[in-house]
Amino acid sequence: MKIKKGGYLLLLLTTALLLGCKKDESSDDVSVSDTSTESSEHIQESMFGSDLTITSFEVVESTFSDGSTGDFYQITMLSDGINVDDQIYCPSTSSEYGGLAIYDGSGEPILYPIGEELFDSMETHGYDIVSEDGDVYVFPPSRNSENPDDASVCADLSSKYDLSLTVLIPVNPTNANTPYTIGETEMMGLTLDGIHIVSDPPSVVNGISGMPQESVVVPALDRCGGHADAAGYYHLHFVPEVINQVLENNDITEVSCTLFDQVAEGESKLIGFAKDGFPIYAYETMPEGLDECNGITAVTAEYPEGIYHYVASTTDYLNIPPCLKGKFSRDWITLHD
Numbered sequence: 061m062k063i064k065k066g067g068y069l070l071l072l073l074t075t076a077l078l079l080g081c082k083k084d085e086s087s088d089d090v091s092v093s094d095t096s097t098e099s100s101e102h103i104q105e106s107m108f109g110s111d112l113t114i115t116s117f118e119v120v121e122s123t124f125s126d127g128s129t130g131d132f133y134q135i136t137m138l139s140d141g142i143n144v145d146d147q148i149y150c151p152s153t154s155s156e157y158g159g160l161a162i163y164d165g166s167g168e169p170i171l172y173p174i175g176e177e178l179f180d181s182m183e184t185h186g187y188d189i190v191s192e193d194g195d196v197y198v199f200p201p202s203r204n205s206e207n208p209d210d211a212s213v214c215a216d217l218s219s220k221y222d223l224s225l226t227v228l229i230p231v232n233p234t235n236a237n238t239p240y241t242i243g244e245t246e247m248m249g250l251t252l253d254g255i256h257i258v259s260d261p262p263s264v265v266n267g268i269s270g271m272p273q274e275s276v277v278v279p280a281l282d283r284c285g286g287h288a289d290a291a292g293y294y295h296l297h298f299v300p301e302v303i304n305q306v307l308e309n310n311d312i313t314e315v316s317c318t319l320f321d322q323v324a325e326g327e328s329k330l331i332g333f334a335k336d337g338f339p340i341y342a343y344e345t346m347p348e349g350l351d352e353c354n355g356i357t358a359v360t361a362e363y364p365e366g367i368y369h370y371v372a373s374t375t376d377y378l379n380i381p382p383c384l385k386g387k388f389s390r391d392w393i394t395l396h397d
């Protein structure tokens with residue numbers, strides 16, 4: 061495959077990096093349990109960031125994937141909640157550091173800063189991503205006029221801000237009998253800045269079919285754990301408000317997140333909502349007694365009577381909740397071109 065204008069590779073990247081936008085499945089076995097929320101105002105428009113353009117916020121009736129109906133917040137917004145134009149993804153040379161990558165060349169995915177250690181590991185596994193002059197092969201090939209036919213590349217895609225999305229979030233979150241395990245590259249929630257949260261990024265080794273056998277694509281994340289997909293939607297694979305703790309706990313000192321304020325010592329922060337309607341919080345110190353989905357029922361500043369909510373991990377990568385307790389609409393999000 062010759063990577064010049066990038067049409068074929070862009071098609072492959074589109075297929076892989078948009079996979080999470082289409083992969084939404086739900087448990088069919090549901091019932092109300094003690095973490096359900098019976099409040100018609102547990103999500104309010106005023107909770108969302110002032111820089112986010114919300115074009116519609118209303119309550120509508122819609123259908124869960126099990127066929128039952130209920131009230132949903134239908135929120136339409138532009139993808140302009142936060143500007144990421146100056147974020148760092150792929151470095152120009154192997155002596156520099158870019159953002160972050162989760163590399164699975166050794167089997168078990170490992171979190172790396174994108175730099176010399178990652179490139180050395182890839183070269184050990186036979187993936188040529190650095191030229192003899194030390195230049196990093198990047199897609200789109202804007203820095204190098206041409207990449208070799210068998211080159212591996214670091215994907216450095218641009219975000220767009222004239223796109224919009226509509227989400228359906230249950231007004232009254234209701235538990236399922238069995239927690240729903242979030243799949244790879246699956247959308248699981250929305251931040252208060254209007255950024256969707258996605259689970260594991262595409263596998264480096266197995267993520268894009270059609271590449272030469274000796275080549276892979278590294279879906280570079282910025283230093284806060286986010287990137288754009290091929291359509292230009294910026295999304296997060298981490299809860300960024302505690303990502304610096306995750307980096308520190310995994311002995312990564314070369315890079316840090318500055319785009320999102322980190323949670324202050326001893327504090328917690330509402331960062332968004334999962335697609336089942338339960339809130340997601342970042343705690344500087346994770347509370348004890350979390351369940352299998354990293355959830356807990358507790359009093360928060362926004363919910364003084366207490367609410368079930370998910371807690372972002374300060375140690376694990378990925379640090380988003382591993383599963384969801386509540387049922388949700390299979391069509392919970394619509395992306396508009």
